[in-house]
Amino acid sequence: MDHQALLSCISTTSCVITQLTGGLIIGMLLFLVAAGLSLIFGVLKVVNFMHGSLYMLGAYFAYTIYNVTGSYTVAVIGAGLGVGLFGLVFERVFMSRVYGEDVLMQLLVCYAFILILDDVVKIVWGPEFKALGMPPAFALPPFVVAGGIVPVFYLFLIAITLLIAIGLGFATAKTRIGKIVRAAAVNPSMVSALGINTTLVYGGVFALGGILAGLAGGLAAPVRSLVPGMGFSIVIESFIVTVIGGMGSMAGALVGALMIGLVRSFGSIGFPLFTEGLMFLLMTAILIAKPRGLFGKEER
Amino acid sequence: MSKGSTARDIGLAIAALVILALLPHIFPSKALSDFVIRLSAFALFATSLNLLVGYTGLVSFGHGLFFGLGAYSFALMMQKLGTSIPAAFGLTILVSAGVALVVGAICIRLKEIYFSFLTLAFQMLLHSIIIAWTPVTGGDQGLTGGIPRPPFLGIDLAQPSHLYLFCCTLLVVSLYIMWHLVRSPFGYTLRMIRDNPHRVSFLGIKVWRMRLAVFVVAGIFGGVGGVVMSLFVSSAYPDFAYWTISGEAVFMIMMGGIGVFFGPLFGAVILLLLNDFVTKITEHYGLVLGIIILAFALGLRKGLLGVITEYFRERRAARAGAPS
Numbered sequence: 192m193d194h195q196a197l198l199s200c201i202s203t204t205s206c207v208i209t210q211l212t213g214g215l216i217i218g219m220l221l222f223l224v225a226a227g228l229s230l231i232f233g234v235l236k237v238v239n240f241m242h243g244s245l246y247m248l249g250a251y252f253a254y255t256i257y258n259v260t261g262s263y264t265v266a267v268i269g270a271g272l273g274v275g276l277f278g279l280v281f282e283r284v285f286m287s288r289v290y291g292e293d294v295l296m297q298l299l300v301c302y303a304f305i306l307i308l309d310d311v312v313k314i315v316w317g318p319e320f321k322a323l324g325m326p327p328a329f330a331l332p333p334f335v336v337a338g339g340i341v342p343v344f345y346l347f348l349i350a351i352t353l354l355i356a357i358g359l360g361f362a363t364a365k366t367r368i369g370k371i372v373r374a375a376a377v378n379p380s381m382v383s384a385l386g387i388n389t390t391l392v393y394g395g396v397f398a399l400g401g402i403l404a405g406l407a408g409g410l411a412a413p414v415r416s417l418v419p420g421m422g423f424s425i426v427i428e429s430f431i432v433t434v435i436g437g438m439g440s441m442a443g444a445l446v447g448a449l450m451i452g453l454v455r456s457f458g459s460i461g462f463p464l465f466t467e468g469l470m471f472l473l474m475t476a477i478l479i480a481k482p483r484g485l486f487g488k489e490e491r
Numbered sequence: 492m493s494k495g496s497t498a499r500d501i502g503l504a505i506a507a508l509v510i511l512a513l514l515p516h517i518f519p520s521k522a523l524s525d526f527v528i529r530l531s532a533f534a535l536f537a538t539s540l541n542l543l544v545g546y547t548g549l550v551s552f553g554h555g556l557f558f559g560l561g562a563y564s565f566a567l568m569m570q571k572l573g574t575s576i577p578a579a580f581g582l583t584i585l586v587s588a589g590v591a592l593v594v595g596a597i598c599i600r601l602k603e604i605y606f607s608f609l610t611l612a613f614q615m616l617l618h619s620i621i622i623a624w625t626p627v628t629g630g631d632q633g634l635t636g637g638i639p640r641p642p643f644l645g646i647d648l649a650q651p652s653h654l655y656l657f658c659c660t661l662l663v664v665s666l667y668i669m670w671h672l673v674r675s676p677f678g679y680t681l682r683m684i685r686d687n688p689h690r691v692s693f694l695g696i697k698v699w700r701m702r703l704a705v706f707v708v709a710g711i712f713g714g715v716g717g718v719v720m721s722l723f724v725s726s727a728y729p730d731f732a733y734w735t736i737s738g739e740a741v742f743m744i745m746m747g748g749i750g751v752f753f754g755p756l757f758g759a760v761i762l763l764l765l766n767d768f769v770t771k772i773t774e775h776y777g778l779v780l781g782i783i784i785l786a787f788a789l790g791l792r793k794g795l796l797g798v799i800t801e802y803f804r805e806r807r808a809a810r811a812g813a814p815s
Contacts, residue, residue, distance in 0.1 A: 430611075
């Protein structure tokens with residue numbers, strides 16, 4: 192524990208700015224993963240424990256596509272679509288068989304896929320760390336805001352994830368498809384009685400969750416090292432985020448993700464060995480105060 | 492429960508212990524006795540978790556808290572305080588029970604997935620403390636230097652044969668107590684809570700008190716599992732409190748059969764055997780294990796022992812129902 196370092200950081204603007212942007216990008220990436228997780232839980236009532244593996248797949252897809260095409264834009268979009276397609280197949284072939292079953296059965300299927308995908312990645316891409324590197328378009332001198340260093344790529348990340356968040360919020364609130372999805376979350380049999388293909392809705396929601404996780408993986412690839420098993424920690428973190436925010440709530444996911452991002456970023460200065468512990472402390476405190484998370488609805 | 496069945500159960504427990512005691516004399520291999528000791532640790536851990544998951548419907552993701560806590564508190568007491576083994580064992584049970592009481596009181600207020608994740612949070616909190624508190628716990632290296640094992644009551648756990656018998660006894664005695672518990676009125680109350688907590692509360696039973704009680708019991712035996720593990724490896728590692736260990740225990744329960752008392756024991760046998768064989772034949776352990784788990788999850792829904800007991804139950808029912 193290094194309280195002195197934390198205090199001296201908080202008292203200097205430059206350090207606060209640096210840590211703040213660092214925390215923001217962690218939070219925004221986490222939001223993309225957690226939003227998909229929350230959406231899948233909200234509609235399918237499935238706790239998708241392998242969501243972190245989708246994120247990992249996204250990062251590796253982006254890595255390969257970038258190396259082949261040399262275009263970061265294509266890499267990120269390809270990662271999103273590729274993982275979305277994988278999510279759709281996974282939902283149709285495996286997950287749909289355990290709907291309505293014990294939550295443990297779903298957990299088991301997910302656990303199996305965590306193990307399988309980690310090894311598949313090891314076989315295809317090798318067990319060692321990989322780095323995508325910063326795309327040339329972003330290899331610019333960083334902005335200096337009040338003495339704090341803000342890399343250009345960070346600003347791009349924050350902007351693009353914010354855009355996705357707003358788009359997602361708009362789509363679920365205003366569009367017809369969004370309304371169907373929200374209705375399916377509340378009363379799937381009614382939606383099905385209205386002649387809407389719920390199978391399609393379920394597959395679509397899982398695919399969308401996959402796209403979000405894949406995009407997050409692709410966007411994170413330039414600033415994170417790629418390694419099999421990298422999905423492990425992010426899935427735990429995004430679960431903390433969704434549980435803090437209230438499972439199924441998009442606004443909750445955003446708030447939770449930003450909280451965890453900031454805790455991680457500032458915590459790494461004050462409590463380098465206990466950063467993870469801080470996240471769990473935060474989650475414990477919030478759940479004790481609000482047993483269904485900050486934005487969670489009380490179920491009947 | 493009749494007196495006769497208690498006598499029968501005690502007889503069976505003694506028979507099991509005798510068989511376990513004779514095993515190393517029939518097959519004198521270190522690998523076998525090591526396997527049984529490891530099995531004791533995991534079987535205790537998974538069976539105690541099943542009290543929560545299978546019998547009470549409390550899906551805890553954080554039962555590894557007690558495995559890690561048991562291992563560390565026992566190992567630390569032996570290493571730093573130089574207590575005797577019985578005293579360290581007794582204190583570890585007290586520590587496990589105390590922590591379970593506090594953590595349980597907080598967690599059981601929450602429902603479903605929130606309960607699961609709050610238990611997980613407490614477990615990962617312990618993991619973080621172990622990692623961060625290096626001067627005491629050795630951080631991510633685990634406790635180094637081994638655990639002293641002073642003899643007590645003529646038992647010398649430094650000797651492999653004594654250690655083996657000690658762990659077998661802990662396993663059989665603990666399983667006997669838990670078996671007794673799930674057959675008691677308390678055990679039936681737990682099953683009622685699992686099936687319909689509202690109805691149980693209408694009967695005038697304090698549901699939270701029952702849940703808390705079983706959480707404490709499960710915590711104690713999870714801790715005993717940790718003690719066995721720390722005796723076996725003569726140390727304690729942060730992995731014992733990592734979330735994957737809880738995942739393994741859940742998997743053992745599901746594999747063996749969630750509705751069967753001995754399911755987790757059976758699942759522990761399968762998983763440990765799989766562990767040993769798969770790692771021997773391939774480096775792609777996760778791939779092979781994952782496919783096997785998938786086959787279990789999609790094929791054998793009730794777990795192996797569950798499927799077997801179901802088969803016999805149906806046969807018995809068919810025989811009873813058939814006109815003679």
